[in-house]
Amino acid sequence: MKKVYLDNVSTTRLTVEVRQAMLPYFDENFGNPSCVHEWGDIAKEGIESARNQVAQLIGGTAEEIIFTGSGTESNNFAIKGLALAHQKKGKHIIISAIEHFSVLHSAKTLGKWGFDVSLVPVDKYGLVDPEDVRRRIRKDTILVSIMHANSEVGTIEPIEHISQITKESEVILHTDAIATAGTIPVNVQKLGVDALSLASNQFYGPKGAGALWLRQGVRINPLIDGGVQEDGRRAGTENVPAIIGSGKAAELAYDSMTTRIEHLVNLRDRLLSEIPSTIDHVVITGHPKHRLPGNASFCIEFIEGEAMLMLLNSKGIAITSGSACTSRALKASHVLIAMSIPHAIAQGSLLFGFGIDNSSEDVDYVLEVLPPIVEKLRQMSPLYSKFLKRGK
Amino acid sequence: MKKVYLDNVSTTRLTVEVRQAMLPYFDENFGNPSCVHEWGDIAKEGIESARNQVAQLIGGTAEEIIFTGSGTESNNFAIKGLALAHQKKGKHIIISAIEHFSVLHSAKTLGKWGFDVSLVPVDKYGLVDPEDVRRRIRKDTILVSIMHANSEVGTIEPIEHISQITKESEVILHTDAIATAGTIPVNVQKLGVDALSLASNQFYGPKGAGALWLRQGVRINPLIDGGVQEDGRRAGTENVPAIIGSGKAAELAYDSMTTRIEHLVNLRDRLLSEIPSTIDHVVITGHPKHRLPGNASFCIEFIEGEAMLMLLNSKGIAITSGSACTSRALKASHVLIAMSIPHAIAQGSLLFGFGIDNSSEDVDYVLEVLPPIVEKLRQMSPLYSKFLKRGK
Amino acid sequence: MAIYSERVMEHFMNPRNVGEIENPDGIGEVGNPICGDMMTFYIKVKDNRLDDVKFKTFGCGAAIAVSSMASEMAKGKTLDEVMKITPELVADELDGLPKQKLHCSNLGAQALHKAIENYRENHKKGKDNDRE
Amino acid sequence: MAIYSERVMEHFMNPRNVGEIENPDGIGEVGNPICGDMMTFYIKVKDNRLDDVKFKTFGCGAAIAVSSMASEMAKGKTLDEVMKITPELVADELDGLPKQKLHCSNLGAQALHKAIENYRENHKKGKDNDRE
Ligand SMILES: Cc1ncc(COP(=O)(O)O)c(C=O)c1O
Numbered sequence A, B: 001m002k003k004v005y006l007d008n009v010s011t012t013r014l015t016v017e018v019r020q021a022m023l024p025y026f027d028e029n030f031g032n033p034s035c036v037h038e039w040g041d042i043a044k045e046g047i048e049s050a051r052n053q054v055a056q057l058i059g060g061t062a063e064e065i066i067f068t069g070s071g072t073e074s075n076n077f078a079i080k081g082l083a084l085a086h087q088k089k090g091k092h093i094i095i096s097a098i099e100h101f102s103v104l105h106s107a108k109t110l111g112k113w114g115f116d117v118s119l120v121p122v123d124k125y126g127l128v129d130p131e132d133v134r135r136r137i138r139k140d141t142i143l144v145s146i147m148h149a150n151s152e153v154g155t156i157e158p159i160e161h162i163s164q165i166t167k168e169s170e171v172i173l174h175t176d177a178i179a180t181a182g183t184i185p186v187n188v189q190k191l192g193v194d195a196l197s198l199a200s201n202q203f204y205g206p207k208g209a210g211a212l213w214l215r216q217g218v219r220i221n222p223l224i225d226g227g228v229q230e231d232g233r234r235a236g237t238e239n240v241p242a243i244i245g246s247g248k249a250a251e252l253a254y255d256s257m258t259t260r261i262e263h264l265v266n267l268r269d270r271l272l273s274e275i276p277s278t279i280d281h282v283v284i285t286g287h288p289k290h291r292l293p294g295n296a297s298f299c300i301e302f303i304e305g306e307a308m309l310m311l312l313n314s315k316g317i318a319i320t321s322g323s324a325c326t327s328r329a330l331k332a333s334h335v336l337i338a339m340s341i342p343h344a345i346a347q348g349s350l351l352f353g354f355g356i357d358n359s360s361e362d363v364d365y366v367l368e369v370l371p372p373i374v375e376k377l378r379q380m381s382p383l384y385s386k387f388l389k390r391g392k
Numbered sequence C, D: 001m002a003i004y005s006e007r008v009m010e011h012f013m014n015p016r017n018v019g020e021i022e023n024p025d026g027i028g029e030v031g032n033p034i035c036g037d038m039m040t041f042y043i044k045v046k047d048n049r050l051d052d053v054k055f056k057t058f059g060c061g062a063a064i065a066v067s068s069m070a071s072e073m074a075k076g077k078t079l080d081e082v083m084k085i086t087p088e089l090v091a092d093e094l095d096g097l098p099k100q101k102l103h104c105s106n107l108g109a110q111a112l113h114k115a116i117e118n119y120r121e122n123h124k125k126g127k128d129n130d131r132e
């Protein structure tokens, strides 16, 4: 059976070069970077060169990169660590309504610790209005965190404009760039942010390798206390092979970004235009223009996402959905709901995430396989029969 | 040049089987375990079977295993997560004076958050007296954390006795078993603990793979908030290959524990007896009997550890030291100081950590190489010339 | 799908009794699309037995498999027997469901029971009329 | 060692001027083993110049390399020139030291200066005597 992986939003497959770069560190280069001997030196040199590669990807300096165990950890570290380090100035933070759970729930935890959290809404395209951020900034606001792009609907946020506002108010700005770093150009200076999260498994690097870029001089409290690794800001024996892999993946992403983007945009645009013209009652979610290159997201009306995923999987196609049934919490995606998409429609969420290995044939295959699946499920759907009888 | 790695305390080299088990997960099995498709399924099945392997290693059940990114993270999670989840009952915790920094500094952070931390002393062998724990338990004590063994001096603590006391007082008992799990028999039921930290890179598994075993029914607050991975207790895309590797390493450790221990004890005992008989003015640190099988630790008087490490390294031998100069904080090991070893002597700390790849020839080589190194440094040492002139 | 048993997958891929019944003797509708799943069961009753059962379901794989299995379990049974079909029985017949999907089996049993209650209500009126 | 420059390593592996001087003209002892490092410098002065310098050091690789380099830098220099040897100059000659090891270069310069002060004190007494 044909196999088509179109879930590069959830994670990506390591490129051969990345895997090759990592392998010696599972073998003879297995040392602990903190140690005073040759094995330690080799490991240390490896992670320092990876630090340079990651710094280069986002226009920062090596000393500003703190390696973590995941994008989620980077976000927790940023939100909690920055809030705790600056709480003397105030206890108010601002995030958007469509942040990833790792930001949302970190903010919720801060709420339990006596912080006050304001949510910034988004429009129907998932876009934050910078003026909405400005309106929420108070004397005691210490931190704003707005994601660079939302991976579920692909919308890219106007971080450059938001950073002008946070700079004026001298408030720290963090951005979750996990969906963008390594995929589209990300430059911390241009963005004007103070902290930025990224994760290597989003750009053909390994899992277990996140990073937080933190502008020189910005104080932060560690999330993970212990030894002096990562300059005392993130303790624990470094995951050397994963860090090496993230460095290599960053280098490759930096070098081939333009061609990668072009490739993805072609595939994405075909799907964005052809699915709605092949299947009735489809809503495109996310912004038409300010959009991640590999992201094609839809809601298919009258049917539910998980059932579609399962039938697509039976045809060898892997994608994801923001439906309530695919979430363990059994709630429709907070992102779609924040974009004012009705619950019933949000249930039909489908998210195609193209990657560098995908081809135009993959799009053909989706366009061949998806319509009969939609048809089969609609034939089973009481909502569809009601619609056919009475209209919406 | 001969190369002899004797720093298995800092980290160990992956066995071939472990590496082989991991490789497919860097390749075609690269999926995200949370996803509803074949790639997700394969990854999910992989980590669930690893969970069984790790559970078996320590006599727990798979549902009680929470995978983390390092031993340090497991300790942070346990100390902070348990303290925060049970703070309604009280805000007092007890740890030993020789805990790893990941426990000590987590407790320090709790101190900043309004908790009260008591330290239990150790005797000159590094042993905790359970009665010292009992004496410190108060009405508002919610958590005791005593390490199972100290990797720096090898001393194994009487956790079974301590757990009788914590059970009587209905206080949660956590043990940092990072130096023991996978090395000596560890059974959570026999130990009588409620939570236990372990890390796979201590037993020939990969870095980036720690775990916290948490007894069914014990509440804990997440350290890392976000998605529902690990039953909502540790968010973030799972580091699948590292988890797979930790499972395989756990299985191998479980199956070959007896032969491994025998091998290590032979090497260790030779060094423990022959170094003091070859070199004058040497102190063996740690307990003579209750001792990790691979651990041979000493203080060599009148000279400093880092200088010894560097000269040993120039001969291809890798070991570690608890001297102030090898620590970035430039403080002598808190473990040696807690054992009432004078600062000047603690400066001469040397720690040999044997692993399964070491042989009797490695011991021979150390015994050949170390004495002239000690001699060379003593010839440079003003302390030694003073000693020769006046005695100690 | 790793989270589902083979039987769930089999019923999901090839659901039995999908459709509607024209002029059914009873209809049971449960759930709503906001919560995620919605099921409508149609029944035809003959000699106090379910002569025919059909369903339409909006929902996840488990919801569809549950509907299919529940319809199979109910077909041919007496009304009282069908009222004894519990969520647990449906889930058991499917070789279990993941914890977070157990509510689907509730919906399946509920929808069946509702269809029967609906039939009985209609029928009771009939009976009452008969007695008069 | 990755943390050290090649010159540090070279001086550490082959330290110059290790030893003591019998009847030295000055002795400078700094540091103590509790803090980690201890250095003793011995000097011989001739025509206001350091005719000979020797040291003994208890400490890490950096401490030993610093002692060796400082002794080399001082040898043959006038007393005033030696007093101008700063920790930064020693560290520079070693192609730098890791941040956490910079205190070692302080110790090296201090020990040299102390040895000269010690010589001057002895010598002053001599001079004072001469003048009498
Ligand atoms: C925008 C964003 N933030 C955070 C995360 C969390 O990353 P992880 O699960 O790898 O920790 C993701 C994952 O896809 C993401 O897309």
Ligand SMILES: Cc1ncc(COP(=O)(O)O)c(C=O)c1O
Residues within 6 Å of the ligand: A235, A236, A237, B009, B010, B070, B071, B072, B073, B075, B100, B102, B147, B149, B150, B151, B176, B177, B178, B179, B199, B201
């Ligand atoms: C007893 C003990 N606890 C905790 C740790 C920390 O482990 P890691 O640095 O792998 O996170 C170690 C590391 O050697 C250890 O020996």
